[in-house]
Amino acid sequence: MPIQEQNIVFVESQVMDDVPEGGGAATGNVITDGVMNNVFEDISDLDRAYGRFNLRKIFLAVRTLSTDLYGGAKTVVTALPTDDALGYTLFSSGDPFDTRVQAADRVEAYLYKGPMWAGYLYENHIQGMRAINVIQKVGSVLPPVGKTLALVADEGVQGEVEQYVRVIKVQYAEQFFVDGTASDGSDIGFSRWIVTLTLSDALRFDFKGHSIKRADGDYKYTAGETRIRNTTVADATRYFGAQLLAVAANIGDLQVKAASQFTKLVPSAQTETPLVNQVLNPSVVVTMSAGTRDVDIAQQAHTLGREVTVENRRLNWIETLAPIPAPGTLSVAYRAQDNWYELLDNGSGQLVGSDPSIGAGTINYTTGAMSVTLGALPDAYSTVIMTWGSPVHYVSLVPEAAPAAEMIIAAPTLTDPIKPGTLVLTWQAGAVAKTASDNGSGALTGDASGTVDYAAPRITFAPVAMPDAGTNIGVAYTKAPATTGTPASNTVNVGAALAIYGVRAHIRLDLPDGSMGGGMLYDDGAGNLKLNPFSAEPQFVGGGSYYVGGTVVLGSVDYATGEIVVNGSVVVSLSEWSGNAWTYDAGPSVPATLDDLSYVLAAGASPGAANITVPAGETPEGMPTIRIDTLPITLVPNSLEFTYGGKTYQDRNGTLYADIDPVTGSGMPAGSVDYATRRATVTYAAPNASGTPVITSALGRYGDWTTTTAVFRTQLAPLKPESVSITAVAEGLGQINGVADADGVVAGAGFASGSVNYEFGVSSVVFTAPVDPASIRYNAVAYSYLPLDADILGIDPVRLPSDGRVPIYRPGDVVMVMHAADAAPQTVINGGTIDCGRTRIAWVRVTDATGASVATGYTLDRATGIVTFTDVTGIAMPVTVRHTVADLRQITDAQISGQLTLARPLTHAYPAGESIVASCLIHGDRRARVSATWDQATWSGTWSDALVGSEATATLDTIAHPISVTNEGAETERWLLRWTSTTNVELIGERRGLVYSGPFTADIAPINPRTRNTDGSGGVPYLSIPVAANGGGWSAGNVVRINTVGALADIWIARSIQQSDEPAGDGADGCELYALGNIDRP
Template sequence: MPIFESDIKLVATQVMDDVPEGGGAPTSTVIPDGKSNAIFKDISEVDRAQGDVSIMKVAATVQTLNTDTALGGTVIIARPPLDPNVSAALFVTNDFFDRRAAIQNRLEAYTTPGEEFTGYLLANHVQGQRSMLIFQRPGATPPTVNSTLQLSGGGNTEAVRLTEVKVESRTYSYSTSGGFVDYEAQVCVCELQNGLKHDYAGTPANRLFERTQTAAAINRMLVADAARFYGVSRLVVNASTGDLSVKVDRIDTQIAPTSTTEISITDTSAAGSSIALVRSGAGVVTLNTGALFGPNATLTLGNPFYAGTLSIATSAGTITDDGGRLKLGALTIGTASYVGGTLTFASDAPQIGGTKAITFGPAAAPIELADSASIAVNAENRRVNYPLTILPPPAPGTLRVAYRAGANWYELADDGAGRLRGADSSIGSGTVDYTTGTVAPTLGVLPDVGSEVLYFWGAKANYRDRSGVLPSAVLIRLALDNQAAQASTIAVDWNDGADRHASDNGSGVLTGDATGPVSYATSTIDLRPNTLPASSVAFTVAYSHGSPETKAFPAPARDVDGAITLNLGKTNIAPRSLALSWNLVLMSTGGVPADMWVPQNFASTKTITDDGAGKLVDGLGVEFGTITYATGVAKLYPEAVVTVPVPQWAVNQLGILGTVLSPALPGAFRNTLTGYTYVPLNATLPADASALVTADFRVAGAGTAKSQTFNQPKLSIQLLPNASEVGVPGSVNFTVGGKTYFDRAGALYTDLDPATGAATQAGSYDYATNTASLDVWPASASSTVTVNSLLTALSGQPVEYVVFRTPVAPISPGTLQLLATKLNGGTINVTADMTGFISGANVRGTVDASTGVVKVRFGDWVTAAGNESEPWFHADAVGSDGKIWKPVPVFASTVRYNAVATTSLPVDATLLGLDPVRFPADCRVPIFWKGGLVVIGNTKRLPAAVVSNGQTLSAGRERLSRTRLIGADGLAIETGYTRNLDAGELTVTDASAFAQPVVYEHTIEDMLTLTDVSIDGRLSFASRLSHDYTAGDTYVSSAVRMGDVKARVSLLFDQQSWTGQWSDSLIGNAADPTFNDIDYPITVTNKGAVTERWRIQINGSGTAYNLIGEHVGQIVTGQSLTADCEPVGPSGVPYMRIPAAGFGSGGWPAGSVIRFNTVAATFPFVVIRTVQMGAEAVNDDSFELLVRIGVDRP
């Protein structure tokens, strides 16, 4: 007997209420077709006011008295609710017996924890707290608004959504033998959507930024796609036979109610930051330790180190690093923090004793503002591989690639060893070549059409490895209390085990047991002992001094010859006492356009002295004028040559901007800073009121004798003399007198113990002047200085293009305001228009309000002809319209924006019975995906009419998929007619029971496999449409796959005794005899069978048995082995038939068991109805569930 439409039923489960115990096993209770509230209760006024989620479990069944197979069954929502505030979705748990509480857990598996977040919970947090503090390294990427994190600790786990994030820079201190040392940390103050459900132990602030192992961990939450939702969407563009794609209004559905609110994004930096890893020394640093390596052990190297340079020689072999992992051969035994300069061994790492030699290439980890580029994704270039060559190449560890797929953002990050990794392998992978700058990401999925692939990185152009520069000689600076020291009167004495003496030669130089320069005007002595004395040694200085005189000359006038005449107002000036200082301005920019000149520090103050013979000279002996001692009149020529870092620019194609920002070019030509070259440039005294010359001098005459003692003075070493570059914290490592020193947050340390991280504080470091001041050094040692590591930075990062995305999207049109400061000091202040276009003087850009992606170029389109000699000109950058982009770069740190964004506020989880935090912020989930099945259907109705026997109703179209006849009572009529689906006709055979008039409903359908899903609603298929479909009344449904459905006995075995455990495999010994299911199988029907595990328990007599189900319990007692067993179930027909012949002749051993399983011709699934906050739009609303099966045609 074939399967008819009337044999397919929806049935209720055990508890048809939206309560924790709701659901359970399917029952025999049929859900009537078309009956109001057959599955869900009415929507109440409270539901409309605060939103609601109802979760109901039902089942599709085949109710035939045989085991015919329903082929390739699917379930769809054929028509959505009419009320726009109500949505419906389907979900499958593949659990025949689960209840609502378990279903909820499966639903919330939409997200799952990923990698541990780069920060930890600062201090303890308690239940009910609606904020949390995250402790991070400076420059680490903070969490974003609307992001979801998971807290886990103390046996508890929960997800939290961040509604507000404030990033603060805080100063902390740690104790050392020399006192307290400050360090900076980044603290994120995060407001939470809901209060914490549990208490969590935090970790105190620590300079290593390491979480205590017993404290709570923070993990990123990833879209796991473990919970897949099925829904329906409306066709918005007519589709024709043969089309391979259609367009629908949405590709997602509302799974939980939300309300929307506007939030202000104010004064936010567009230049994201990253921690760069830059090599800071060409050689290696060597450490030795006898510490035992083993499980959970840690090592501290003192400085950051460069990826791939670690080598630890041990008795077990050489330990190296690979992409942040410690490797012993092929075995991973721990992790390496390049930025922190720490090594952590795994809990299962082997123990390794003995002495180990540790070597590594030193590096620095500066916080670097991110450069950016983008590739616009369109239908033509949509793919998973988006290679890009970045010149100059990015610094290791800084590159991030972000892409948008299915309305979610995903990110790949550079691990510092040239590999791109996501928080999960499904997000993608790739490589970055630090030499060529080629980035080759492979995205985990195809990005959305109309989105952008974004690239962010830190450049190395501003940084220089200065470890190879010869440092200044070691010196002890002695600053006398009285200025205007008298030449030839200075004597320095000390005892380092022997009496030592040095004196000035009257020409500003020390001689004797020390050398070094003397400044008579400032009374400063730079003592360079021939042998380093102990740090405890005291120095005594005897000298004579006069009365210091100072005179300022603001904006002095020039003579005809360009000189400046300065009358000191005194006569009889003491030779070698005069010092003149004046400020300088550059006379040119070395051929760099003013708009592209990056101001840097240089020797902007010139100081000269008299040579004792009436000449004014600098330290190199260059003459700048004369002084007449008798009259006190000096003549100054203020022109000087200064060495200045000049920015070097290059024009490269980088990214694809799209037609709005680059209308006449396919690619984006960018002007990027490649570095700096030191160039001698002319400078002079300003010609405006800022000019100032200052004279310090002494009138000749007898001096006053003084003596001054210096106890434990500091040893001073300028690691980078004659340059105005700033040292990068963490990059300083040098050796003097056989001791190695390294920096931590401005303090210098020596004698590092790698096993504990403890070291002796030995001084301080001035990063502005790159000067080390030591309190501790070895006595009687060589004063030779070896700089092992030093990275310096030049200030200011210019950019002429930025791309960024706002932390919250969508943003309200016309609200984005952009501000920036140009290199020449001018400002940019522009607001996007309602269409998202940004235009103003020296700026063009676009805003995608839906995604929050902003792309901005700074400059203007100009005619290319006549600009061929400009450094920003490139022949390939000229568009088809003859225009070229003239850049007007801005400082990256000054690019800031304001905007108004719209965000969703989900309803409290306790009210919904579903935690919205486990879903996207707007609580919308995708219902279409690549490889999924969809059903496109169009249903139409003929007007209601009274019909009679023999009358034929024609749909007016052929190849129908199904038809229905609906009576005046709204119920489907199942008998009294025949159908010809190919012809589109229905013929009435018996209308006597019809509720007249009747409506003839007919449907055409196509089932297709999705090959692509675009965020704009475009669905692409593997095969072509076979019908025409009209927009507005055609629906596209994602289909739940039931597979082939039929009742069957899936398992049978004998067991010697019952153990109390329901197992699908034998426990213990098999019974003897054995049930003969080959000749006498247990049989079932589609209508009667249930999904259950059964046991036949042989009674004590050995001639009868009880039949017991795991879930239905005991349904037969004392059944004779000699009689067939056909227990009738709730459906009115037997659960199964157990033939007596299968037991054979004679009795069975008492207590023996026959285990078998039955599978029902039933498919349970979950229906979710979501009610958004809002007024009722439809008085009597409904949606249509459809079970579709194929049958074997006779």
């Protein structure tokens, strides 16, 4: 007799409870259809107050006394709970005997430990702590809230322990650690972030940490120290479930849209995190050659985003990036299956991920051409984001022939003009007294050369021998009264001889953009007024972009007659960022106005007031300084290095160090660096040092680049709708502010367009005017999911996605799109019919007036949709027929939005909100069989699926007399038939144990207890070994190994209960499962 509908049932496992031993083998207890609490118990008020995760194991059973094929078996969710707080998910472990412990391990294995995290556990941590401290480099990437890390102690050796921890709060503080002492007694050390990570669960073990080290290579793991590992998505278990159809689907459609690609596997509590005044993107580090040394520079990143649409989804992406990326800075981030993945430039032009499966690519540093192959198709409506730093903002100030630098002694304590011919400088060099004086014409003579700006006053000083360390430079001079005032015109005649270097004049400029600029003009000693008499470097005169060459003549001085003339117009040039390069364009001529003047009369000229003599001993601050003449750019911190007097000086964050130990890197503080003025002040030099300093390394930065577009992703996601605002400083507009509406559209003055994807946390904006990218900030409110206590919840959720959701649709899966409808209740008699009102019905469910399912007494004509009742005996009238139409289709593409692409078109119309899209848990063809039989001389005690040792001399004749099984009685089991003597045997199952012991004089057919009646009678054998197959000749210890495969299929059902209130109606928290398959009809 062929398989009947009533032969396909669900049966219970051994333990239907949420206990470690829950699940296990199949029983003979049939799960009654349509009865409340037939699989799960009622939900308690604590379950709803806190949240709960339940697991139950059931089996699909084919209950026939034959081995008829139940083909293409699958289990699907055909009805969803009306209570949104409930979620049901199916999966299979493939193990008919596993328990809840093993099943929970599979569920928890969504994340697995991966590469090392860029940090080290700071000192020891003990069991019970709910926070850990991590050592990280300043500026490194912090673990985001919701991140799961793996702590592994004694890795790879006996006693290894590991724990996965989830971060729910991140705090950090920069600390300075001393690891040496300089020769002057000062501390030498380094800075690190100490990152405090608050955890969702307490530590379950003690974890040994590290003491602080300067070099990463000094962190060792030889004594059981804990490794902190990142986690990657292992996704070891495939999940199946159902969602409502979100958009109506019609006949012929190849796409359907489910409400979501995900189902709620475990409950979680939502929490909000404000993101206040966040920077646009983390800065990237650009490594540039500055001469003899490479310099790491933190730079605001350039960004480019490409939106992924349904039409342009692809694995390969090609872009030409401008400006060109610097080696080692490019990052390509993409989102696939609700996870972000990143490919990083390894500095050799290759884009690599933490795992080869993430993807690979290349970047050409000359052309900016990027080619990348992603490891998976990016999600539709997401964005592929490219972030990089560029070398075009910097220039090495050291050509192949390193220039000599100029030494200057600035005298900030000299506040009054110097009377020409009165200056005397004294100092000690090599314990010998030295002296120099001015010649009345702005030049130094004697033991030093240099110039004197009488009006500034400023002294440039190049001694033949460097002053001894710690010596004072004595200064004696007569203060000359300076005449100041606001001239009436650009030409002034003072009527007396002027001192060389004795004039200063301030001019006002009307710049092309309407703003006001200006600068101080200095007398160069040759009768010319310039912005910088000592350097040709351009000088900014306003707006940060307009400049004039320092040595451009902007006026004149007639020292004999006392006439001072300032040009009436000045040609200004413009330095600006074009979007991918810096440009320097000659600008227009703009009006110049002399608005302030100061001058000193020549020696012997009639002074306007009495002279004051300053005695020797007044000392300028500091030692000689090194001035670096550059383009209109600023000096990059940590790039300066020069040699002087046999010593090498290096800049470290504004402090000069000399006598640097090549091993430890420690050195003697020897001065300071002013990055804006490009001057280095030396406070420590070799005795009797002489000569001119030589710059061996220096890097300049052109200025602050601007942008009109920006693409970024927020630190956390998803975001609360209408919580995002973006601010920036735009040229000509000042601070601008854009706000995102409920649809994610960004609008505001200064914003041409913009959008925010709240789910992904990605924003793209276009500005109406150039903005400083470093000024861009965003505010938002992100929400995350707080994992619940594992003991109360019933599972450790740390290794699961933070929101508790897992995908139930994947490319290659099979889905059933279905729609169910009820025919009106009717009272029928034998031979009566009910017309479902539609054709090509997939299946029907008949219930009587009490709501009980009716499994027999009717037939269905699927083609016409007519149900004919053949025997209504015992059926309470009226009956209701629920009829379902369905299409079984393979998925070729699945999007996180729930959009699914099907391999073949639909053949029915499906209304939205009523139809269901269910992924099928496929069991395949189900029928009992004997899969293998062989004999062995002995058994070693190890279960193996191949011959171990030699064959026995005797054998079972299973060709003429095969071992038989049935769908009802067979188990998936490995059996051992062992001879205890020449005539007696014992039959042992790997899981079932001893089921028979005795003589082999009749068929061996032990009854499977699960097939017995409730009173213990009856039953069907596990298998039947015919005595006719026994030809004799056996010796004690000989064995026959037999493998059987049962028709049962294991199913784990996970129920997720979110924090919620009790629903109004009974059964609102339930779902419906169907077993579907095919049979051979006679």
